[in-house]
Amino acid sequence: MKTFEYHKPSSLDDAAKLLAQADAVALAGGMTLLPVMKQRLNSPSVVVDLAALEDLRGIRENESKGVVLGAMTTHAEVAGDALVREKLPALAELAAGIGDAQVRNRGTVGGSLANNDPAADYPAALLALNGSVHTNKREIAADDFFAGLFATALEEGEIIRHLHFPIPEKAGYKKFPQPASLYALVGVFAAKTNGGVRVAVTGAGSEGVFRVPELEEALGKDFSPESVPEKLSDGVEEKLLNDIHGSPQYRAALITALLRSP
Amino acid sequence: MSDNGHGIGAPVKRVEDFRFLTGRGTYTDDINRPNQTCAFFLRSPHARAQIKSIDAAKAKSAPGVVAVFTGGDMQCGGIPCGWQVTDKNGEPMKEPPHPPLAKDKVSHVGDQVAVVIAESLSAAKDAAELIAVDYEVQTPVVDMEKAIAGGDVVHEEAPGNLCYDWELCTAEGGAKEVDDAIANSAHSVSLRIVNNRLAPNAMEPRAAIGDYDLASGEYTLYTTSQNPHVIRLLMGAFVLGIPEHKLRVVAPDVGGGFGSKIFHYAEEAVVTWASAQIKRPVKWTAERSESFVSDAHGRDHITDVTLALDAEHKFTALKVQTLANMGAYLSTFASCVPTYLYATLLAGVYTTPKICAGVKAVFTNTVPVDAYRGAGRPEATFLLERIVEQAARKLGVDRVELRRKNFIAPDAFPYQTPVALQYDSGDYHSSLEKALAMSDWEGFAARKKESAANGKLRGIGISTYIEACGIAPSAVVGSLGARAGLFEAATVRVHPTGSVTVFTGSHSHGQGHETTFAQIVAEKLGLPMENISIVHGDTAKVPFGMGTYGSRSLAVGGEAISRALNKIAEKARKIAAHLMEADAADVVFANGEFAVKGTDKKKAFAEVSLAAYVPHNFPHKSAHDDGEGLEPGLEEQAFYDPLNFTYPAGCHICEVEVEPETGAVTVAALTTVDDVGRVINPMIVEGQVHGGLAQGVGQALLERAFYDDNGQLLSGSMMDYTLPRAKDMPPLSGLQTATTETLCAHNSLGVKGVGETGTIGSPPAVINAVLDALAERGVTDIQMPATPFRVWSALQEAGK
Ligand SMILES: Cc1cc2nc3c(=O)[nH]c(=O)nc-3n(C[C@H](O)[C@H](O)[C@H](O)COP(=O)(O)OP(=O)(O)OC[C@H]3O[C@@H](n4cnc5c(N)ncnc54)[C@H](O)[C@@H]3O)c2cc1C
Numbered sequence A: 001m002k003t004f005e006y007h008k009p010s011s012l013d014d015a016a017k018l019l020a021q022a023d024a025v026a027l028a029g030g031m032t033l034l035p036v037m038k039q040r041l042n043s044p045s046v047v048v049d050l051a052a053l054e055d056l057r058g059i060r061e062n063e064s065k066g067v068v069l070g071a072m073t074t075h076a077e078v079a080g081d082a083l084v085r086e087k088l089p090a091l092a093e094l095a096a097g098i099g100d101a102q103v104r105n106r107g108t109v110g111g112s113l114a115n116n117d118p119a120a121d122y123p124a125a126l127l128a129l130n131g132s133v134h135t136n137k138r139e140i141a142a143d144d145f146f147a148g149l150f151a152t153a154l155e156e157g158e159i160i161r162h163l164h165f166p167i168p169e170k171a172g173y174k175k176f177p178q179p180a181s182l183y184a185l186v187g188v189f190a191a192k193t194n195g196g197v198r199v200a201v202t203g204a205g206s207e208g209v210f211r212v213p214e215l216e217e218a219l220g221k222d223f224s225p226e227s228v229p230e231k232l233s234d235g236v237e238e239k240l241l242n243d244i245h246g247s248p249q250y251r252a253a254l255i256t257a258l259l260r261s262p
Numbered sequence B: 001m002s003d004n005g006h007g008i009g010a011p012v013k014r015v016e017d018f019r020f021l022t023g024r025g026t027y028t029d030d031i032n033r034p035n036q037t038c039a040f041f042l043r044s045p046h047a048r049a050q051i052k053s054i055d056a057a058k059a060k061s062a063p064g065v066v067a068v069f070t071g072g073d074m075q076c077g078g079i080p081c082g083w084q085v086t087d088k089n090g091e092p093m094k095e096p097p098h099p100p101l102a103k104d105k106v107s108h109v110g111d112q113v114a115v116v117i118a119e120s121l122s123a124a125k126d127a128a129e130l131i132a133v134d135y136e137v138q139t140p141v142v143d144m145e146k147a148i149a150g151g152d153v154v155h156e157e158a159p160g161n162l163c164y165d166w167e168l169c170t171a172e173g174g175a176k177e178v179d180d181a182i183a184n185s186a187h188s189v190s191l192r193i194v195n196n197r198l199a200p201n202a203m204e205p206r207a208a209i210g211d212y213d214l215a216s217g218e219y220t221l222y223t224t225s226q227n228p229h230v231i232r233l234l235m236g237a238f239v240l241g242i243p244e245h246k247l248r249v250v251a252p253d254v255g256g257g258f259g260s261k262i263f264h265y266a267e268e269a270v271v272t273w274a275s276a277q278i279k280r281p282v283k284w285t286a287e288r289s290e291s292f293v294s295d296a297h298g299r300d301h302i303t304d305v306t307l308a309l310d311a312e313h314k315f316t317a318l319k320v321q322t323l324a325n326m327g328a329y330l331s332t333f334a335s336c337v338p339t340y341l342y343a344t345l346l347a348g349v350y351t352t353p354k355i356c357a358g359v360k361a362v363f364t365n366t367v368p369v370d371a372y373r374g375a376g377r378p379e380a381t382f383l384l385e386r387i388v389e390q391a392a393r394k395l396g397v398d399r400v401e402l403r404r405k406n407f408i409a410p411d412a413f414p415y416q417t418p419v420a421l422q423y424d425s426g427d428y429h430s431s432l433e434k435a436l437a438m439s440d441w442e443g444f445a446a447r448k449k450e451s452a453a454n455g456k457l458r459g460i461g462i463s464t465y466i467e468a469c470g471i472a473p474s475a476v477v478g479s480l481g482a483r484a485g486l487f488e489a490a491t492v493r494v495h496p497t498g499s500v501t502v503f504t505g506s507h508s509h510g511q512g513h514e515t516t517f518a519q520i521v522a523e524k525l526g527l528p529m530e531n532i533s534i535v536h537g538d539t540a541k542v543p544f545g546m547g548t549y550g551s552r553s554l555a556v557g558g559e560a561i562s563r564a565l566n567k568i569a570e571k572a573r574k575i576a577a578h579l580m581e582a583d584a585a586d587v588v589f590a591n592g593e594f595a596v597k598g599t600d601k602k603k604a605f606a607e608v609s610l611a612a613y614v615p616h617n618f619p620h621k622s623a624h625d626d627g628e629g630l631e632p633g634l635e636e637q638a639f640y641d642p643l644n645f646t647y648p649a650g651c652h653i654c655e656v657e658v659e660p661e662t663g664a665v666t667v668a669a670l671t672t673v674d675d676v677g678r679v680i681n682p683m684i685v686e687g688q689v690h691g692g693l694a695q696g697v698g699q700a701l702l703e704r705a706f707y708d709d710n711g712q713l714l715s716g717s718m719m720d721y722t723l724p725r726a727k728d729m730p731p732l733s734g735l736q737t738a739t740t741e742t743l744c745a746h747n748s749l750g751v752k753g754v755g756e757t758g759t760i761g762s763p764p765a766v767i768n769a770v771l772d773a774l775a776e777r778g779v780t781d782i783q784m785p786a787t788p789f790r791v792w793s794a795l796q797e798a799g800k
Helices: A012-019 A033-038 A075-080 A082-087 A089-096 A101-106 A109-115 A122-128 A213-221 A248-260 B017-021 B121-128 B174-183 B228-240 B266-278 B288-294 B377-395 B399-406 B428-438 B441-453 B474-479 B513-525 B553-579 B605-613 B682-702 B757-775 B788-799
Strands: A005-007 A024-027 A046-049 A059-061 A067-070 A132-135 A139-141 A160-165 A170-177 A184-193 A196-202 B037-043 B049-055 B065-070 B112-118 B132-137 B162-169 B187-198 B207-213 B218-223 B247-250 B282-285 B297-309 B315-327 B354-363 B457-466 B488-494 B500-504 B532-535 B587-590 B593-596 B602-604 B635-640 B649-659 B664-675 B735-740
Touching (some): A012 A024, A059 A082, A067 A082, A075 A082, A082 A089, A089 A122, A089 A170, A089 A184, A109 A122, A122 A170, A170 A248, A184 A248, A196 A213, A248 B788, B037 B266, B037 B288, B049 B112, B065 B121, B162 B174, B174 B297, B174 B315, B174 B354, B207 B266, B218 B266, B228 B247, B228 B266, B297 B377, B315 B377, B377 B399, B377 B457, B377 B757, B399 B457, B428 B441, B428 B457, B441 B649, B457 B757, B488 B553, B500 B513, B513 B532, B553 B605, B593 B605, B602 B605, B664 B682, B664 B757, B664 B788, B682 B735, B682 B757, B757 B788
Parallel strands (some): B037 B282, B218 B247
Antiparallel strands (some): A067 A160, A132 A139, A170 A184, B065 B112, B187 B297, B297 B315, B457 B649, B593 B602, B649 B664
């Protein structure tokens, strides 16, 4: 790790000012940022710790009865929170399945979404639940947020404050872990929302998380495992990753297998 | 002899665990020397390249930098190989130079190019970024089959990338006789087997501190080693030219080795040498990503095997042709692993009369490959147990019955195999029958049905293995090309008040020697564990020993201790006889007491030891030392050279469940019955088996060091290299381990060794179980590791 300036601002404005400097980066749980700094793959000169920003904390209900997560909410907090477990059990389950206990106690939902790792779990939830990202500048709909591998609509220095999740009629998340990392080799989030069925897949896409219209259509008719087709069209396979852990064909098979499993 | 509850056979808790479990161990990285500097190695990002030039000027003048050295600065010998294998034409193996810092070329990703020594690690890393290396990148040699087909070579010294082409054939008529036997047999089966390449991943990464003392001219190397004397010999005599009396090697607590810490590594030589250049201690500790590309890897064979059987299904001949990857350089044991530790085991537990093995050792632009827990025997066992399984399936006969039919009979010992080894003892039927009963082999069909009802494919697999350990008789290994002896040494020092320190040449890096060896002392001297300390890992303290690998510590090192203890008992008896004015022949020693037969005269062990150091009335020796008289002191040493290898053997049974939609394999049960000879501590034996099984499951289902065509290690971190986790093992209710016992016939303890049984016996049991599960879907073969992707692909392929 190279030397850097460390700041821990207590107001959002101060944080934004600090992050406006060249080569500045926000620090949340550090589960992703610190390893890459140690490996010298990223050597920022200013690190702005978001830990003291009260505005980024907490879990509550919003006016439209959706669940709001502060960006600094840890995976463990999401997994154990009574409100989340009651209203969005699939999200609590997803959070409980991230990494290991240490990672869940440090890693945050904001950090995970800002990072947009193609194998991370939260992106699938945000996209399938048609959630939105509230930053210090604006509100970004899930469909507009993800922009390819490790890329998002966030501008330089923009800070995620909250994540809004509307409550679906029904939802579920299934993950088949990549054997070594235990990140998602394929993760599928299916939600029946008032705007229709949305299915988002993480882990498998060569451009990161994506929706699968043919599955949304099939599940839109009947939201049950039985209505999931046995095989996806070739068009889906073309979008999938090929690496030592799985071919596009295998990943495609996992998508349907996960949805079809009871 | 002992009745204090600490002797042989007692499940004594490991005395070292308090220190390990509470973070009080002292590992190499915990050691800091005054005025110490930090070393960082700049490593090659290319698998194969010529070094046109290295410009280190900027790095040398960077803040905090003490020195930067490259290959040209270090005039020294190359890293040597410990075994000379002679190929089938009588030619010595090819030994290309292995400079500790690259000269002119780099030969694998991770090869050391330069060392930066600085006041802090981050200063060293910053400076390393300033070194400009001009590489002329070349096409690397990665695939073994392509490597020997002609074309690019890793080293000019090894044409065709061949280190050696070696053969071990039973039959006088050589390979042809075995070929003829196969052609004339009623049946034959063949398989191509890839033994996957593994990255060892000891919990503690390698580390080394070189510390040159200007005042005395002595060097000390603190290092993560399984055998400090071997490092001293190899580095002192071959690389740096430092005589033994000026070189001390300390291997303190070591956090796992699994073979990867046997070998002499370049970094050890560099920090030792550099400390004399800068006249300050130099410390280096590997990071995990460095370990992946600089620790010797394990296994990596491609083998074609054919087994022939007669009409009654007795094995008639076995032919094996293996390509064994050496990587870019010959590591310390590399050449002997796929020859003497592999081909000699190809009889297994069977009476196959004719065997021929040909082994081509191949250089590639990858990390060196060397011994890894099991070393050669897992490779032999895996191919044997796979081909026997395949034969049973092809012939439609019961796989257990086929094994029974071909076992070496319990009354056939000593049994001379057709591949050089002579097994001294064993009973393969009893371990098989016990394992079958424990695993409820008969009840499998019902469990399979239950799994099927849940949409799962269930399979059961078996392996009956043997291994050779307790390496090794020096005369035998010498005739096979070993450049060292493989005895072991022990000194037993009895202190005046009767406590005991044992100095052993074995080295513990997790095995629990401090407990097991103390139990031998407790047994033989009748002392409680608290009165006994075991010292290892420091050439300044312990006698010249060969260290720990090949499950040799108890069978060779323990036996050396036992023999030194015999000498202690003998001398103490003489002293006791003197003290009690009796004839030594009338003094009996039991439970820590010396008594004169037929009298009530007694002396406690501590009274005798005190007298040994307070010899106020000892009869003096004559001026010419004619054997009369009593010498003060109570300290004895033994060097023990074994008469034979030892031969643990046993039966492993595995049960798996496969989810056909995803290919996920769950290990439902593992049953092991191992004959490891006499058990000194059953709890430690069980622990060794559990650990070995986890690594066996790792090889069978999870682990793969995977190089792409550019010679880049794609699974070079924990993100892509799958180590076994607790969840990958069966639930405790499904994990059963037991032992049977036939005593080793050629050591006094009767012990055989248990360090490697888990990694040797289990992989074929796991794979045979996976294939048993997949058989109903038409799958007949699968390579390790049977990852979900591989299993799913095999099912797709078979379903076409
Ligand atoms: C061993 C291990 C296993 C893991 N397994 C999984 C897994 O199974 N599934 C999974 O989804 N993830 C997994 N992760 C990743 C984990 O969830 C991380 O916590 C997450 O990716 C990043 O969150 P963080 O709070 O640690 O962010 P940090 O590492 O602190 O930051 C990550 C990035 O996000 C930026 N950032 C952080 N917060 C904000 C914000 N509020 N506004 C704008 N930018 C911000 C940072 O600048 C940085 O670029 C694993 C991580 C590890 C180390």
